[in-house]
Amino acid sequence: MKTLQAVRGMHDILPSDAARWQWLEQRLAERLTAYGFGEIRIPVVEKTELFTRAIGQGTDVVEKEMYAFPDRNGESLCLRPEGTAGVVRAVLQHGLLNPPGLKVWYQGPMFRHERPQKGRQRQFHQTGVEIFGMETPETDAELIAMAGRLWRELGVDHLLRLEINSLGDREDRERYRTALVDYLRPRVDRLDADSQRRLETNPLRILDSKNPETRSLLVDAPRLDEHLGDEARRHFERVTALLDALGIAWTHNPGLVRGLDYYCRTVFEWTTDALGAQGTVCAGGRYDDLVEIQGGRATPGIGFALGMERLLALVESTGQQFEHRPHAYLVSSEAGAARLGLAERLRDHWPALRLITDLQGGSFKAQFKRADRSGAAVALVLGEAELAAGEVTIKDLRGDSPQSSVPADRLGAELRRRFATDGPDVAASGEPA
């Protein structure tokens, strides 16, 4: 029988990697909770219509990247390509916007049918946050400040920079869209093929084209920031003033448009050049019209999503240690029940003890080899001699202090004494190899 492979662009997270995922997930969850966000868990599959409505027909995500398939009853379903649309759906379905203020976060896999490359997979993971019912500039600023705090806590703030822009309100964008199309239409033959197509479907996206010829055309094009209405302009000025007051560095990128149609007003992106071509680690913005588009009462919203694989790659590049190395590894001769009994008594005595019992057996040599490989700090030896004497031998696997024996009933206390300098966080902070 031939063995099968995972689907292209969808990767296993093996036990050797899972420790770092847990490390990161735990830190994010703690921080988001501390800012008053509650977790929401929603399905991975939604009706396709949810995304076409929310993200927009003219976007790449909807046009060519969705994993859509017919359900048995013929209805089109879809592996979610992003989280916000589903959160809005759930929030409306369960009436969570009564009263209107709500802060939620989510974490999980997303799916986009793209060609895989560095920092881009077909199944990838995002952690995202959404705030509903709050339209003040302080909301935008606190959200961005929280992201900045995350980067500091994870030790990657020096690798990221913040770009920010305002897309204005819907009417502003419509006026600007007309002006932009009026400018580009007579010059259409100088646009690259993608931009020509977007002139009809989604003209604003032409703004972040990287094609040099197209870029040179855009130099004299009408500017989005000159078409902002008074309210949107004041909002943006207030947000950036707050960022300045909080000491958060930002740069204004007038070409920052984002690929999803639902954004308005403030949009932002944290990018890095440490990750190859996929520089965006976290991105988001305001979506004040989305709840209404999805059939709810008009409610402002804002949020961001961060790419877990990308963020993890950044954290790893700093040399962060994630391993939970065992405290002890129990080696024994033939003492079956005695061995398991000893291990269980130790776990009763000290529930957080990271203890591995050798279940494969074999020679002491083989058992000690596995003890060493496990990374454990000490080996506990329960052999015939120890059994007869009611003792257990402790052997230091990482230093050269001589091994010693203690009465079995004092072993737990002795281990706690030895690892007393280990705070509960010792595993997370790592130990020298």
Added chain:
RNA sequence: GUGGGCGUAGCUCAGGGGUAGAGCACUGGAUUGUGGCUCCAGCGGUCGUGGGUUCAAAUCCCAUCGUCCACCCCA
């Protein structure tokens, strides 16, 4: 969706028409109760898959799948 690189042992890779290799890892021994260092021995592969050319294919050709990188786009 487009372009290019790469698929040989668990891992990293060499070999480019004529008997399938190395290092690391793994197992055992030197060391019958002690890991790491050293030495010795051993296990391990339908050379990604399918087809073609040839007396002969890991090697050349075609297709396909996967992977990596870039374009595009995005987290």
